[in-house]
Amino acid sequence: MLPVFGNIPKYSCIRDNFLLHQFRCILISVSKGDRVLSWIDQFPGLSRLPEGIRTYLLNESKIVTVPANTVIFGPGKSPENLLLLLDGTVRVQQTSDTGREIVLYRVHAGESCVLTTACLLAYEDYSAEGIAETETRAVAIPRAVFDKLVSDSIEFRQFVFTAYSKRITDLFMVIEEIAFQKLDIRLAHKLIELAAGAETVSATHQKLAVELGTAREVISRQLQEFQRRGWIEQSRGTIRLIEPAPLVKLAQS
Amino acid sequence: MLPVFGNIPKYSCIRDNFLLHQFRCILISVSKGDRVLSWIDQFPGLSRLPEGIRTYLLNESKIVTVPANTVIFGPGKSPENLLLLLDGTVRVQQTSDTGREIVLYRVHAGESCVLTTACLLAYEDYSAEGIAETETRAVAIPRAVFDKLVSDSIEFRQFVFTAYSKRITDLFMVIEEIAFQKLDIRLAHKLIELAAGAETVSATHQKLAVELGTAREVISRQLQEFQRRGWIEQSRGTIRLIEPAPLVKLAQS
DNA sequence: TGGGGTTCAGTGACGTTGTCACCAAACATC
DNA sequence: GATGTTTGGTGACAACGTCACTGAACCCCA
Structure with missing residues (x-):
């Protein structure tokens, strides 16, 4: 100040x-x-x-x-x-x-x-x-x-x-x-961006949905898919990126 | 000039x-x-x-x-x-x-x-x-x-x-x-706009798709639906608005 | 005037995304 | 610990995007 x-x-x-x-x-x-x-x-x-x-x-x-x-x-x-x-x-x-x-x-x-x-x-x-x-x-x-x-x-x-x-x-x-990008790519991109180098992202599914202009359910489904692949771990309000590499790769494609 | x-x-x-x-x-x-x-x-x-x-x-x-x-x-x-x-x-x-x-x-x-x-x-x-x-x-x-x-x-x-x-x-x-509007509404809106008071719109389905950032097939399907309802008539490259009123109503909703 | 290429539109199958109604777990409060 | 709120999960379905393919309409030119 x-x-x-x-x-x-x-x-x-x-x-x-x-x-x-x-x-x-x-x-x-x-x-x-x-x-x-x-x-x-x-x-x-x-x-x-x-x-x-x-x-x-x-x-x-x-x-x-x-x-x-x-x-x-x-x-x-x-x-x-x-x-x-x-x-x-x-x-x-x-x-x-x-x-x-x-x-x-x-x-x-x-x-x-x-x-x-x-x-x-x-x-x-x-x-x-x-x-x-x-x-x-x-x-x-x-x-x-x-x-x-x-x-x-x-x-x-x-x-x-x-x-x-x-x-x-x-x-x-x-x-x-x-208009043109698929949602998994956009979500991966946004997670990397919000993490800003750190391991965890503090955001509810609803907040992420607003970031991307979509619905919460869509985010939930997509994050489950990321979790199923072992890229992230979820808990209420936070997402841990345990395997950032494939996320980065997806975000760039 | x-x-x-x-x-x-x-x-x-x-x-x-x-x-x-x-x-x-x-x-x-x-x-x-x-x-x-x-x-x-x-x-x-x-x-x-x-x-x-x-x-x-x-x-x-x-x-x-x-x-x-x-x-x-x-x-x-x-x-x-x-x-x-x-x-x-x-x-x-x-x-x-x-x-x-x-x-x-x-x-x-x-x-x-x-x-x-x-x-x-x-x-x-x-x-x-x-x-x-x-x-x-x-x-x-x-x-x-x-x-x-x-x-x-x-x-x-x-x-x-x-x-x-x-x-x-x-x-x-x-x-x-x-991000938020349904395609039928957007398409109705665009048809009214392109008609500009006239009865016919000169545009291919592909051109309309570019106007709205979507795919040609989606436009074709939607126009067929409008046609089925008796709102428009189609011929190659042109669309005649034979019932503009419901289109206008849809565009405003 | 009729062949041949090009543009335009129609179709069905399928994957992705959006919507709705509803439920359950985690958390906050007192 | 009872209660209400926030957050996330689920299934069914509708809307939209993608792909491969077909045929019709149009253009051009010999």
Whole structure:
């Protein structure tokens, strides 16, 4: 957590039952050469901002923290700020009329919720919603500041459009996967991804179903098949990958 | 077609076997009040550009025409220009490794291929490709001009981000449809859309399958069911909607 | 004008995925 | 330990995807 001096103003918040603490961003006096170190250095795309822009951005943005499971934006809750994540992850997902859900993409630390800027500068409502998966710390850039930065800095424009590019590519991949990939491959892929090198994955079958936009029963059946082959072991809420190799192989095919 | 004076320079082109005719954009001397009429007025989002920006845009952009079935951009063929469509439509679709295809969205006259700007300013390759469905006339805005316009004009920024918003919303809808909607509903919807008020749809079963990201046989079976119910009549390459009402009802459910 | 190639559509069998109704085990709470 | 909730298991069936194959409609050109 960055050091904060003085009183911490509390604002009303994203969802009525959550408190969003907003801190005015404060420069930390750690010099690196002739430059001040700040959160900006956590974003490679922003590191080359000229000094004036850099200062403007630092002065006009705030650092916010939200608790886990906060709905950051969603239908009827269009975001007022562009968020750059410092810690935590945001899950962006969509819910259908019938109640089924699918995860579209995740925003990790060092990335931006840039797709929201589209509706931030335009007026359309998102049908998707963004949820903080863990306690999340982020830089909030107000609409007007974002607009000015896009106007004034070619580096910032590059940053924004590069982020767009990545997200849109992600969406294309999601479409390709749900339309064309077989479920066993997608599930193997997701297990490897969620394990992130570790041996166990903490997730219920229902959660995995939402990740892949399918039904719980389908996940249960497929995991039983993996178990029957001796690749995984299951217990309530967790899956142990005891033979990752064939899973990896399946995920790549 | 806009009047063009002098010689028409021919450039090398988008695909080696197609010629892309590029015309320097020429102001048409039709005054409307104290303002010059031009293609800009076909784009509501651009109509409020200030005079200087307007002139810059007119001078620095070109009007291009491409024949039907031209691949405008695709894997390994990143676009050098932002295209604003004056006539025709561009189909953006994606092909999987296994050869199956799906239509992601269409760009119509009066709209822009704005998602390409993401990779235009960034460096990533699109896995999707854009194909002119009919002979297509468009305004081409070079990368550098696009960047300058985004920098200089808040109206242009609004235009760009609004277009982004629409496209991304489209993508979300595509994801929701493939993941959650039943095929009969999607097919009914697509038939109504392609008919556009007319009685007949000219499309092979294969084309419809690509529209919905499914297999031809599935379309054939479903159309047979519609036919059995007396809603449509089929002949090679065309479908007659003889009872649109129940199709519309199905599409809305 | 009629052969020959190509495109388009129809069919049946089968595997995979989605849906529904229901049950049982594991866990949380008091 | 009784109770309610969450999580996972099961079987039947419907919907969709895949494959191999067939025949009809169309095009072209000698």
